[in-house]
Amino acid sequence: MEPILDIQKISKKYKIRGFEPHYLMLRDVLSKKNRKRSKNKEEFWALKDITFKVFSGESLGIIGKNGAGKSTLLKILSKITPPTKGRIISRGRVASLLEVGTGFHPELTGRENIFLNGSILGLKKNEIKEKFDEIVDFAGVEKFIDMPLKHYSSGMQLRLAFAVAAHLEPEILIIDEVLAVGDAEFQKKSLGKMKDVTKEGRTVLFVSHNLQAVNTLCKRSVLLEKGEIKLDGPSNEVIRAYNNEIIGAIHEWTGVNGDEHAALLKTKVYSDANVFYTNRDIYIEMEYEVYENITNLVVGFHIINEFGCHILYVLRDDYDTKIESITLKGKYKERFKIPANHLAKGTYTIAFDLGIHNVKKIASDESNLQFYVMNEDSYGCRFPVIDAPGYSGIFRPNWKI
Amino acid sequence: MFYVIEPTKKIKINLRELWQYRELFYFFTWRDIKVKYKQAVLGVLWAILQPLIGMLIFTFFGKVLKIPSDGIPYPVFAYSGLMLWTMFASSISNAGNSMVNNAHIIKKIYFPRLIIPTSAIFVATFDFMMAFVVYICLLLYFNVDFSVAKLLAFTFISVIIIVVTSFGLGSFFSALNVKYRDVKYIIPFFVQSLMFLTPVIYPTSVLKYDWAKYLIAINPISGAIDLSRNVLLSKSLNIELLAVSCISAIILFFVGLLYFKRTEEFFADIA
Numbered sequence: 001m002e003p004i005l006d007i008q009k010i011s012k013k014y015k016i017r018g019f020e021p022h023y024l025m026l027r028d029v030l031s032k033k034n035r036k037r038s039k040n041k042e043e044f045w046a047l048k049d050i051t052f053k054v055f056s057g058e059s060l061g062i063i064g065k066n067g068a069g070k071s072t073l074l075k076i077l078s079k080i081t082p083p084t085k086g087r088i089i090s091r092g093r094v095a096s097l098l099e100v101g102t103g104f105h106p107e108l109t110g111r112e113n114i115f116l117n118g119s120i121l122g123l124k125k126n127e128i129k130e131k132f133d134e135i136v137d138f139a140g141v142e143k144f145i146d147m148p149l150k151h152y153s154s155g156m157q158l159r160l161a162f163a164v165a166a167h168l169e170p171e172i173l174i175i176d177e178v179l180a181v182g183d184a185e186f187q188k189k190s191l192g193k194m195k196d197v198t199k200e201g202r203t204v205l206f207v208s209h210n211l212q213a214v215n216t217l218c219k220r221s222v223l224l225e226k227g228e229i230k231l232d233g234p235s236n237e238v239i240r241a242y243n244n245e246i247i248g249a250i251h252e253w254t255g256v257n258g259d260e261h262a263a264l265l266k267t268k269v270y271s272d273a274n275v276f277y278t279n280r281d282i283y284i285e286m287e288y289e290v291y292e293n294i295t296n297l298v299v300g301f302h303i304i305n306e307f308g309c310h311i312l313y314v315l316r317d318d319y320d321t322k323i324e325s326i327t328l329k330g331k332y333k334e335r336f337k338i339p340a341n342h343l344a345k346g347t348y349t350i351a352f353d354l355g356i357h358n359v360k361k362i363a364s365d366e367s368n369l370q371f372y373v374m375n376e377d378s379y380g381c382r383f384p385v386i387d388a389p390g391y392s393g394i395f396r397p398n399w400k401i
Numbered sequence: 402m403f404y405v406i407e408p409t410k411k412i413k414i415n416l417r418e419l420w421q422y423r424e425l426f427y428f429f430t431w432r433d434i435k436v437k438y439k440q441a442v443l444g445v446l447w448a449i450l451q452p453l454i455g456m457l458i459f460t461f462f463g464k465v466l467k468i469p470s471d472g473i474p475y476p477v478f479a480y481s482g483l484m485l486w487t488m489f490a491s492s493i494s495n496a497g498n499s500m501v502n503n504a505h506i507i508k509k510i511y512f513p514r515l516i517i518p519t520s521a522i523f524v525a526t527f528d529f530m531m532a533f534v535v536y537i538c539l540l541l542y543f544n545v546d547f548s549v550a551k552l553l554a555f556t557f558i559s560v561i562i563i564v565v566t567s568f569g570l571g572s573f574f575s576a577l578n579v580k581y582r583d584v585k586y587i588i589p590f591f592v593q594s595l596m597f598l599t600p601v602i603y604p605t606s607v608l609k610y611d612w613a614k615y616l617i618a619i620n621p622i623s624g625a626i627d628l629s630r631n632v633l634l635s636k637s638l639n640i641e642l643l644a645v646s647c648i649s650a651i652i653l654f655f656v657g658l659l660y661f662k663r664t665e666e667f668f669a670d671i672a
Contacts, residue, residue, distance in 0.1 A: 107440065124424060
């Protein structure tokens with residue numbers, strides 16, 4: 001099968017003139033001062049040899065830090081700016097939503113803006129007429145449709161803008177950060193609409209910092225870093241790599257951390273999937289060596305969430321009824337399980353604790369592991385709302401009896 | 402639908418694509434007209450008031466300075482020049498600022514960029530049509546003898562000459578404006594100066610030398626105004642002067658178009 005988008009060695013160079021704006025004043029050109037400065041123009045490669053293929057019906061996520069080249073890539077794909085090198089072979093009509101509401105004019109009414117915006121986005125007048133009621137209904141602005149846009153609330157404007165955009169029907173749809181609009185209910189509607197789009201077999205390129213949304217909408221993702229493709233593969237793997245990179249997370253540590261009594265040798269956090277999901281078990285493993293028999297050895301860990309909140313402390317033998325326990329010399333391996341449907345989505349830090357009760361700490365607060373938990377598809381989110389506060393508490397339980 | 406996105410090497414004018422986007426010409430023009438008159442209390446009346454007030458002022462000076470008018474009542478004479486001149490002046494300034502004014506759209510969505518300055522000229526053409534209705538009223542009021550067919554035909558050609566010229570200069574200025582923001586200040590100055598080199602408030606016949614007439618004709622607007630005024634005169638049209646104006650208009654058209662096409666791909670990067 002031929003790819004619908006074949007991106008071949010795309011590079012894009014920008015010349016940067018320090019902190020000067022891109023445009024000039026004539027006096028700058030006329031004055032010698034600037035002529036000197038313009039020699040010092042720096043070249044900057046926003047994209048370097050980007051190559052990948054997208055097949056019809058596929059939805060591809062594009063992730064990366066700010067400045068990684070995501071927006072430049074989308075601009076080239078949507079023909080807003082040409083590449084410096086390379087070429088793209090496209091086999092479908094592209095529509096891009098680099099920003100919802102482009103071309104909206106505050107003096108015009110909602111109705112007029114639907115036509116204007118739709119037309120700028122590439123819809124024919126007749127197509128807009130056909131979909132008009134659907135768009136108005138989707139945006140929920142029936143009562144205000146003949147009022148100038150300047151009287152709309154910002155939420156209403158965004159809804160209207162998204163509604164127009166959502167009714168485009170190109171073969172390839174390029175979306176940049178548009179799901180972060182509106183209230184919870186509208187987000188749910190938007191996400192549902194985006195899912196429909198992918199189900200209809202259209203190709204979607206989706207750029208977002210919202211990894212949850214990328215994971216929900218796209219099976220495959222591309223990770224960009226400094227203008228280059230760092231990873232291209234299944235979304236969950238790419239997202240995990242990206243997450244580890246941004247939070248500098250390590251899921252596994254080996255070494256020797258301790259003293260003459262005992263030492264931590266290996267720690268690990270893992271799950272049966274590649275990523276940590278709220279609805280799956282998460283395992284934490286620690287290996288340590290005891291160099292002599294120790295009474296009341298403390299083995300466990302703390303978990304701290306992304307807001308610095310200490311959420312739990314677990315010990316190997318918390319529930320042991322014996323008053324005294326002796327750990328014999330030797331190597332040990334302890335496994336813990338955080339059962340599914342406990343931790344909510346978020347980034348967690350594990351601080352391991354090894355010590356002798358009431359005597360000393362042997363190894364603690366070091367070899368910290370981090371892991372990022374997210375919702376799997378819409379499991380545990382009957383009403384998937386991205387970033388809704390309801391799903392970002394400390395727990396994500398499944399408590400119905 | 403199959404296409405390739407590549408670094409651009411040659412200047413290519415994709416007429417088929419412009420045709421596919423034809424509705425956008427309409428929508429941009431429609432938007433500008435709507436927005437322009439929506440908040441103004443007098444609304445579309447402004448399209449008429451501009452040349453009308455100009456006519457009153459210049460009639461006053463015309464009478465004081467005894468400017469000849471080839472036998473046409475001076476108010477009609479001044480108005481006939483001013484309505485065409487106003488169209489040209491607003492075409493140039495609308496078009497010249499159009500790319501910068503629409504930068505937010507250019508940076509976000511692709512469509513043939515030429516639509517933007519062209520629509521700006523259509524807005525001025527719409528205003529002209531309003532002003533033209535007043536012109537006919539003036540002709541009737543002053544009881545000027547004219548043939549309707551000739552009036553319509555000649556005015557139509559005049560408008561075409563102005564549109565072609567404005568397109569050339571407008572797209573040139575609009576592209577230059579993206580790079581050099583000074584252009585915004587240069588345009589009004591340019592338009593104002595050029596007006597006195599154009600037979601707007603005086604007839605070409607005041608020029609004594611033939612070479613001066615040819616020199617003035619290089620400005621296509623001179624040709625356009627002379628042509629439309631010829632309707633009211635009994636003397637025949639100087640085809641040679643008109644030809645000079647037409648050729649000049651076509652040259653300006655292509656120079657503007659080429660400059661625009663050569664720079665358009667980087668609009669989104671620098672706008």
